[in-house]
Each structure stands twice: as structure tokens, then as C-alpha cells.
Amino acid sequence: MRFRRPGAAPADADVADPGRGIELRGVGHRYGDRVVLAGIDLRLTEPRIGVIGANGSGKSTFARLLNGLVVPTGGQVIVDGLDTRTQVRAVRRRVGFVFQDPDAQIVHPTVAEDVGYGLENQGVPPDERAARVAEVLARYGLAGHADHPAHLLSGGQKQLLAIAGVLVMRPARVVFDEPTTLLDLVNARRVAELIAGLEQQVVVVTHQLDLLDGFDRVLVVDGGRVVEDAPPGPAVAAYRTLMAGR
């Protein structure tokens, strides 16, 4: 049994090397006999990275590799020098994850309580927790909803709440898995603007191609492999050509 000083970061977080970015070395993943990803060698250091591909191409599994929600059956995923297989808690502290369906991500009955959930898990003291929750709610236009029941929010507000619940933990990188799929145009635009304004590195899996405007790099995933790795223009063109042939 080990003891931690209150407020201290876990020991394995101390060895993080932010300059290294996210490295995937010979990564493959299979569910039983079904190969979902294969032969992926990448280093992700750019601030804005998009991932596109058809349904079932392996995009979501790829996204889940990046914060250790899925540990690859082959190869290694190294985040800031931390291996997702052996240092998963430290990795998850560094990489936030926003899911497609906010209803599955909101776990507390009221808005402020839900935003504070991740901080509570990190052992952040109550006063600091309250201040950080208030600051994030104000930043994302939810300050007036702090004590509102989460299930009464609109779809757009729920997605903002889900994002706020991740950003309040101050991750160094954030992965978004189809964050605008369930939203109308106005809310999708709000989320796109929010993502564009983040100071963290972001990796966005999406079917909404205009969300990738201004991104540094776009990966096209098909059949479990990265078949194109280029800036948005050429990558989206390659994706359209790929899909047109089906």
C-alpha cells in the first residue's frame, strides 16, 4: 500500500515529456478474429488533427487508443512518453475525451455537479473545484444553468456540458469522437468554434468535413489502415475519391 500526499500528482505523471506528442508504433487492434486496425505508425504533434473515414473504418477505435480507452492488441501507443498499456491513468489525465453522445457522458443529475466530477476523481480540493467549475461554466455559457437538471438541457447545451466536464480537468490534449453528429447547424458551429479556440492539441474524428477547415493534418482511415495523411485539402479530396468508387 502506498500513500499519496493530498493534492499530489500521481508519480507516473511526473515522467511525461510533452514535446513527444502522441506516438503510435506498429499499432494494430482486433476484436476476436476481426481486425479493426493494422500497421499504424504515426507521430501526432500538430495542434489540429482530423480523422475521417467511412462508418466501420476503425476511426472510433483509433480515437480510443489515444487516451487508453482501448489498449492495442499489437504495438504501442505512447502519449508524451507515457505508455497507454502501463501508465493509463497518467495518460487519461493528459488526454481528455469527448464522446459523440453527451447523454452517455453526463453522469451527475445537475450541471455543476457533473462538471466537478472529474476534478473530484483527481482529488482537487472543494474550494478550488468550485472555482474551476464556475470558471468553465461561465466560459461556455452555462453559468446560469449550474444547478439545472442535466436532462432538461437542449442537445447543444448537453454537448457543451460534456465538453466543459472534460476541459475543466485541464488536459494537455483533447480527443473528440464525432462531437457534432447529433447537433443542429447552429450548435455544430458553436462546438466547431469552441474547438478552434482551444489552446490544447485536438484530435477530431468527424464526418463533417467543413469542421476540418484550418486543421494542420488530416488522416483518412479505411479498412483499419491510414490510407492518406495530408493537409485538409488533399486529404478530403482523397477521401471523396475513395468514397466515390463505392
Add this chain to the structure above:
Amino acid sequence: MTLALYVPRASVVHRLPAGVKLLALAALAVLLFARPTLTVAGAALLGTMAVGLGVARLPVAVLARQALAVRWWLAALFVVHALTTDVPTGTHTVLRLLTLVLAAAVVTATTRVTEMTAVVQRICGPLRLVGVRPERVGLAITMALRFIPVLIERADRIRAAQAARGGSPRGVRALRTTVAPLLVQVLQMAHDVSEALDARGADDVPVRRSRRV
């Protein structure tokens, strides 16, 4: 459906620790049963309403909703007592139960779910000795409250989808045709929620609540 039980206000009652409010509620229950007189029950009812409406500044509707929810039980209780004992006993019993229902409503409306579950976690603290993690008990209670309306919404969606294609099953068939797809959705959602909990550090051992790593 709404489970919006907490009513935010800046009152002394709201600021009181959840444990104190729950102890006061327990003390009130003991008093009402240890001193079974009409005067005590009446005074307790007036006192509860004064605290709820006056000090905590809760809307009348919050307390009225709780009273209306139990009106038929209270009415039945009164009738049974009136027939088997006498009217004053029936009145006293009804007043006593109504007071407790309203007092519980005041506690619920002035206490956040997380404050309430923190008390549950403290009470469950000794269970650590037998391997129970109290924070998991608290999280389970919180999540049950959070997901009840979500599941009702999902069930409504399934019924609407069936109705849109001409289905309007009733009785046991309705149960089967709604429950089976709902169960599939619930299992899928449980998987998604577990991923979300992992992503937000549910497996991190909170330092404040436990030093065991």
C-alpha cells in the same frame, strides 16, 4: 418527467451540512413518535412549513407537490383510523406523517445530490473493511438519479418508433416489445457510460476519500 428535486437558494438551510439536516430529520421523526400528541404534531408541521417556506424560501409548489403525492395514502390512513379507533387519532397520525413527508422534502430541496451521497459515503466508510468502496456506492446512487429520466426518454422513443410503424402493443406484448429493445439500448449505454467514467478518471483513487492505492 422531472427529478429536479434540488431548488437553489442562498439560505441558511441550504448552507447547513447535509449530515446535520439528515440528523435533524431523524430527530424530528423520533420526537413525533416519542411524544404522540396532537399539539406536538401540529407544532412540528407549522415549524416544518416555516423552515421550508420562510427560512429556505422554497416555492409553495415544491411542498404542495409532495403533499399531493401522498394524499390518497393519508386519506386512507385517516379513514382506517377513524373507523377502527377515533378521529383525533386519525388526525394525529395523518399530521405526523405529513410533517415527515414535508420535512424530507425540505431536506431534499435544499441539499445537492452530491452532498447527500457524500453523507452516504461517510456512513458506508466502515464497509471498506470488507472490500466495499463507499465512493462507488455514492456514484451508483447519483447515476441512478441521473439516468432514470434518460431511460424513460429512451423507452418513449422506442414506443414512438413502434407507433410510427403502426404498432401499438398493449399488455404483456407491449412489455416484451418495449423491454427487449430497451434492454439492448441500456446495455449499449452502460458500455458507453463506463468508457466515459474511465475517460474522466473514475479509476483514479480520490486522495480526499482514500489513501489506498
